[in-house]
Amino acid sequence: MVLAAGAVVIIVLPLIGLLARVSWSTLWSELSAHDAYVALRLSLETSLGALAIALVVGLPLAWVLARRRFPGRSVLRGLVTLPMVLPPVVGGIALLYAFGRRGVAGQLIYHLTGWRFVFNTSGAMLAEAFVSMPFLIVTAEAAFRSMDRRGEEAAATLGAGPAYRFRRVTLPAVAPALAAGAALTWARALGEFGATITFAGNLPGATQTTPLLIYLDIESGHEATALALSLVLLVVSLAVLVGLRDRWLGSP
Amino acid sequence: MARLTSNRRTALATALAAFSVIVVACGSSGSRQGMASNVTSTTAPSATSAGATVTGGLDVFAAASLTGAFSSAKTGLMRANPELDLTYNFAGSNALVTQIQQGAPADVFASADQTNMNKLVTAGLVETPVTFARNKLEIAVAPGNPKHISSLADLAHPGVSVVLEAEGVPAGDYTRSVLSSHHITVSPMSLETDVKAALAKVTSGEADATVVYVTDVRAAGRSVAGVSIPDSLQPDIGYPIAVVKATRNHRAAQAFVDSAVSGEVQEALEAAGFLPPH
Numbered sequence: 001m002v003l004a005a006g007a008v009v010i011i012v013l014p015l016i017g018l019l020a021r022v023s024w025s026t027l028w029s030e031l032s033a034h035d036a037y038v039a040l041r042l043s044l045e046t047s048l049g050a051l052a053i054a055l056v057v058g059l060p061l062a063w064v065l066a067r068r069r070f071p072g073r074s075v076l077r078g079l080v081t082l083p084m085v086l087p088p089v090v091g092g093i094a095l096l097y098a099f100g101r102r103g104v105a106g107q108l109i110y111h112l113t114g115w116r117f118v119f120n121t122s123g124a125m126l127a128e129a130f131v132s133m134p135f136l137i138v139t140a141e142a143a144f145r146s147m148d149r150r151g152e153e154a155a156a157t158l159g160a161g162p163a164y165r166f167r168r169v170t171l172p173a174v175a176p177a178l179a180a181g182a183a184l185t186w187a188r189a190l191g192e193f194g195a196t197i198t199f200a201g202n203l204p205g206a207t208q209t210t211p212l213l214i215y216l217d218i219e220s221g222h223e224a225t226a227l228a229l230s231l232v233l234l235v236v237s238l239a240v241l242v243g244l245r246d247r248w249l250g251s252p
Numbered sequence: 253m254a255r256l257t258s259n260r261r262t263a264l265a266t267a268l269a270a271f272s273v274i275v276v277a278c279g280s281s282g283s284r285q286g287m288a289s290n291v292t293s294t295t296a297p298s299a300t301s302a303g304a305t306v307t308g309g310l311d312v313f314a315a316a317s318l319t320g321a322f323s324s325a326k327t328g329l330m331r332a333n334p335e336l337d338l339t340y341n342f343a344g345s346n347a348l349v350t351q352i353q354q355g356a357p358a359d360v361f362a363s364a365d366q367t368n369m370n371k372l373v374t375a376g377l378v379e380t381p382v383t384f385a386r387n388k389l390e391i392a393v394a395p396g397n398p399k400h401i402s403s404l405a406d407l408a409h410p411g412v413s414v415v416l417e418a419e420g421v422p423a424g425d426y427t428r429s430v431l432s433s434h435h436i437t438v439s440p441m442s443l444e445t446d447v448k449a450a451l452a453k454v455t456s457g458e459a460d461a462t463v464v465y466v467t468d469v470r471a472a473g474r475s476v477a478g479v480s481i482p483d484s485l486q487p488d489i490g491y492p493i494a495v496v497k498a499t500r501n502h503r504a505a506q507a508f509v510d511s512a513v514s515g516e517v518q519e520a521l522e523a524a525g526f527l528p529p530h
Contacts, residue, residue: 096456096458100457100458101457101458102456102457102458118458119415119441119442119459201415201441201442201444201453201458202418202442202443202444202445203440203441203442203443206441207442216418216445219344219346219350219420219445220346220347220350220418220419220420221346221349221350221353221371221420
């Protein structure tokens, strides 16, 4: 019991400490100050963009991993979950070597189109997608794998094509699990810091997402702003957890 | 250490004599011990009674631009004071100020500008600071200067991607004040947390240019090229150093500060390209 209480202390005490130091009276003025407002808006934009990327490319991959057998499938599955355990700053460095101006793919993209990810909002989105996509893939794959296939089979015997079946039968069946996965993915993208600051840079309005501004504010002694922004992210995280509590924390 | 000219030997002897004046009574554990005197240098007579070398733990919080010089000074300091446990914490000066304000265990603080040091002076957290080095700004570009940057004004060119240091970081603030007083508008692509991070953006090829100190360009060797900024545009860059009042090893802290003003550490600073304090 004592050890269990220790775990509670480690997790809960920092949250209490944060809440205790927030300056409630100046909260709104801190959040509506220009830099804070811009960072919050940018974070919303980049995290939703990252979620969109995750859905567009992650869902098909999850489906392939769940439904198709091919050599190397388990290796592929391991690789796509790697960003979940990789230290984010390592992810940022890896992204630099892949998509930076001198990177493997980045070089080609830059020469062909002049497009660059580093110092660009697209870079922040890419960094967030990199770290959060695995959550969607894992949740979606599990859902595709465990769903009742009889609906799909019935639709097939009735003459429905693969795309129709996917849209009208498969997706609705996995929708609850997908929603949970999407919520987690979005929350993870919103909170990303290490990969963003290493890969995308730090510029208000372009790449300075909320976690980056919090870090810089704490570093430069603007404690009140940092606390106000931290409170926003804390509330958002709690909302996601509360929304997911049955699915993630309850029995499967 | 490099060859010891007679000037350097005198300076070294002075530094060691300064250290040997100090009889250290407590190490980092806080226990008092009587130390036998142990003169570590006999090349020059010391004006004060000989004492033991400096011992105990010493945490020096220093601006990122001091990384090379302070690190190279460590070897000599540790050799002269084998029981000294010297550790450095290098970061942007503003980040270090915040850490010290929050109670981080620093014994000495070396800042890259007065503004940051003044925050600690006003808060009563440091003893009287003293200027120990001066520096100059320099533009850092990729080797070979592919974008043909020759002056600060070139940084305003739309085809040049520039990174600067963030608000509150001395190098960034110095650069911005020079740019604004000469009506040069630069739109940086990113605001980095210290000079080393800004330099890394140039060495990795992501940015075409940044503005750091001449000492940083020198320390980066062949991975960057430097474009000098004329003296007429240079701001007055003075590095202050001070003993942190909450230090638990005041003697070692004071000895380090003294060495930075004129001693082993000052020599390492000048070897790295810093200008002397006067």
